[in-house]
Ligand code: SF4
């Protein structure tokens with residue numbers, strides 16, 4: 001490692017990004033997704049700051065990102081790929097096979113899990129996935145440790161020519177800590193791909209051997225002394241022992257400290273949950289009568305311990321779902337150690353404000369247009385800010401990236417088989433999601449003769465995760481220009497015969513287009529109709545400057561019917577309990593004036609105040 | 614020195630910035646710092662909470678009933694996250710009402726300065742004034758200068774000073 005520089009406050013994701021740059025990694029690819037998004041952004045920042053030569057890309061999806069990183073590693077150079085846990089589902093195809101074939105230059109796969117979940121569609125445990133693939137996995141408990149584990153993961157990866165996973169959870173990704181930084185390592189490796197068809201092509205005849213060798217690697221790693229879990233409390237003679245990893249381990253430690261039991265309980269911290277150290281398994285099972293395993297989110301360590309007497313997620317001594325917050329672990333420990341709790345009253349969860357689309361968000365206008373034009377319609381949608389359209393009656397289904405288009409086709413075939421009187425199906429998908437996984441679904445829907453409307457919500461960004469650029473924006477991760485790929489070109493090339501574009505702020509035109517599209521779907525020559533609803537995200541400050549801005553107020557005519565609140569839910573429209581009328585919060589309102597059309601009595605008044613005109 | 618602080622409010626109220634300032638202040642004072650914050654879906658105007666732990670801690674999360682101080686960007690958040698603060702802990706609240714906490718109309722002060730965006734800094738200044746935080750005003754002032762975006766430094770400092778003078 002290079003010379004030590006001073007400590008800096010880094011977010012977990014930044015610490016990981018820093019670790020990647022310091023390790024001499026020369027390619028990092030990713031697709032944005034909470035809680036992993038800031039990893040790549042910090043690689044951009046740190047590579048820039050230290051002038052480290054790193055190819056950094058927002059790939060179109062996680063499968064692509066994984067394969068790009070894999071190809072890079074085949075040349076002997078270090079590479080990394082970062083994603084959220086459900087991203088690994090998308091990348092699972094190359095991921096599974098890469099365990100067999102292995103790598104040349106180190107490959108670190110950062111997969112951020114989201115127990116809780118706070119911002120995801122599942123609570124899946126990627127350590128479990130790693131075990132399924134037979135890929136070693138590190139489980140950091142704080143940002144500084146996560147950074148250190150990046151280096152350890154590269155070493156392990158190169159020593160055994162195997163991809164290695166680093167699995168932080170939301171609480172590590174979004175924690176901040178003082179982390180010491182070094183100058184990046186320069187490895188000066190030249191690209192050199194050594195042809196070896198038996199390995200890199202690996203037809204089935206080679207695979208049994210590769211599988212055997214993979215098993216041997218895992219067996220060896222499972223016996224590495226340096227991966228033997230460390231006891232961080234107790235003196236090794238306690239009757240009780242706890243085995244834990246990640247943030248759950250950090251929480252367990254603090255609660256034991258709070259209970260004054262640091263000396264009385266043996267707590268083992270696992271850095272590498274898979275493969276769990278074999279000697280450790282033997283020793284723990286032999287030495288302790290009462291063992292508790294605390295880990296997130298699946299019983300990965302627990303199952304490898306293969307001891308039916310263990311208390312944990314399987315025995316339900318630890319809840320077998322949800323995040324292991326300090327409150328949850330506190331209760332678990334009190335029961336396991338038979339220590340009565342400090343009469344901690346069960347605090348009722350008070351519900352906070354639910355999230356909603358920003359004031360002036362173009363999606364709100366689009367959803368309002370869709371749900372009013374087709375009151376009987378069915379509305380599959382997708383993953384992004386626009387999932388919040390469910391509050392507006394504009395989203396009936398949301399499954400996984402890109403699913404809305406294929407699900408729309410499935411719904412159509414079901415209804416169409418029952419007769420011509422099928423409901424209009426309108427699916428909504430964001431621009432970034434369309435690039436990610438929408439295109440195959442579109443080709444399939446066109447090809448198989450489905451008839452429904454696709455509204456592509458094009459706000460020229462990946463808004464939900466912090467506004468990363470899409471291929472249509474044409475900017476690379478570091479802000480330099482790339483080759484632009486246009487959504488309309490892709491739509492036309494997929495065989496779509498109805499393609500229109502419109503700004504959803506213009507509700508009138510948008511509604512006309514929706515009706516046209518609906519008629520097209522049902523016409524003799526009909527099929528899939530696509531409308532691109534184009535308007536920049538409100539977070540794009542530059543675009544906002546060009547936007548016309550109106551002064552919008554609610555007049556005395558307001559009857560307090562709350563239609564605008566229930567059907568439109570703009571955070572700038574506020575119901576005043578005293579006057580029983582709605583008013584516009586001028587600090588929040590962006591003056592889009594779309595709400596004007598929503599009020600049934602015309603109480604929302606619009607006055608022009610400059611901007612473009 | 615050990616202190617646990619929560620900061621509660623809604624997405625867009627500058628909770629993350631206050632979290633960062635406290636973390637940098639801890640670093641400046643040579644203390645260990647761990648924080649936890651909310652990102653993603655919840656930030657679209659939803660309720661958010663940050664945890665800041667200064668001193669020898671391992672976990673970024675604060676257990677309910679253990680926080681020494683809570684900074685609340687609006688009074689409605691006291692009902693939601695108030696239980697994180699110890700029974701005799703400090704609750705510093707931006708409010709135009711009175712309640713069982715140390716309330717201050719930080720939003721009105723910020724409005725006087727010309728931008729509601731400074732509400733978080735006014736509240737922070739007030740918390741420093743009331744000695745509810747581990748750091749003093751000099752440290753915080755230096756950190757604000759360092760961590761603010763160039764265009765925001767002035768407003769942030771004015772907000773902070775305003776809070777200190779209440
Ligand atoms: S961030 Fe952009 S896309 Fe997301 S809700 Fe706000 S305006 Fe809409």
Ligand code: SF4
Pocket residue numbers: 554557558559560561562563564565581582598599600601602603604
């Ligand atoms: S502004 Fe219009 S829609 Fe909203 S509450 Fe008043 S009358 Fe009803």
Ligand code: SF4
Pocket residue numbers: 359360552570571572573584588589590591592593594595596
């Ligand atoms: S004009 Fe209406 S819809 Fe647009 S931001 Fe203001 S209140 Fe919300």
